[in-house]
Amino acid sequence: MTLVDDLSTILGHMDNLNSFNLDKMEVELVNGKAVYRMRTNNGLISMNELIGCDFKIHFDKEINCTNCGKKIPKTYSGGYCYPCSIKLAEADMCILKPETCHFANGTCREPEWGLKNCMIPHYVYLANSSGLKVGITRTTQIPTRWIDQGAVAAIPIIKVGTRLQSGVFEKLLSSEVKDKTDWRKMLKGGNEEIDLISRRDELFELFGDDLDDLENKFGSDQISILENEMITAIEYPVLSYPEKVSSMTFDKLEVVGGKLQGIKGQYLIFDVGVINIRSHTGYKVHLEL
Ligand SMILES: [Zn+2]
Structure with a gap:
């Protein structure tokens, strides 16, 4: 053929x-x-x-703008025309910096979208993408988010009630673990093996007091420290x-x-x-x- x-x-x-x-x-x-x-x-x-x-x-x-279809010379915020990029909640800065979620202030650009997408349970996770990284995602976006980042393994470590909370935890942990993927390194393959469970336990140990403080701040019904999650391993279709x-x-x-x-x-x-x-x-x- x-x-x-x-x-x-x-x-x-x-x-x-x-x-x-x-x-x-x-x-x-x-x-x-x-x-x-x-x-x-x-x-x-x-x-x-x-x-x-x-x-x-x-x-x-x-x-074309992904939202309104208008023909545009360049995109803003990952696929939008400029007017849509300043109007849509999903194109707001707080999506990139979840710890700045301003839903509670009543200033969400689209409160209905925010309710459906941000005011819902999220995971903080550890992944091996180009090395160890910490990230956040809606619980429904697992494992999509990990595949999108090219992670070869990942594990949820904290479950929280909102996007804002996930951002606060991520920011805390990112003082110790990267929160970005080096895409060039990710695309070269050959990930070093990382024991995600040991790294998780080390972080829990290191940040024990801070995690407790945040749990008290947000309420224990909002926060679950996950000590028994399974690692998801991901293979990619790559010849070389x-x-x-x-x-x-x-x-x-x-x-x-x-x-x-x-x-x-x-x-x-x-x-x-x-x-x-x-x-x-x-x-x-x-x-x-
Ligand atoms: Zn548009």
């Missing part, structure tokens, strides 16, 4: 010239393995099936990791592609470089097989 036959089977014979706006790839953990799907106007493409294949993504030189990570973007290139070596986090790893799909949210593209 030729490559094109392969691909047209995968794409369900979709017209490969049809354009669509990129969005973060949908992810799922199946038997410990990360599964990726790209949403197009013609349905989902199973990206795992494309690994080992040669294909190109063409930028149609049009970007690049020695040198060179980043490709549609802000500089009209066409990106080559032989797909693998997928990790929200990155496609081609033999000629990597592209962060999520950071191109709203970019209109079409595929060439």
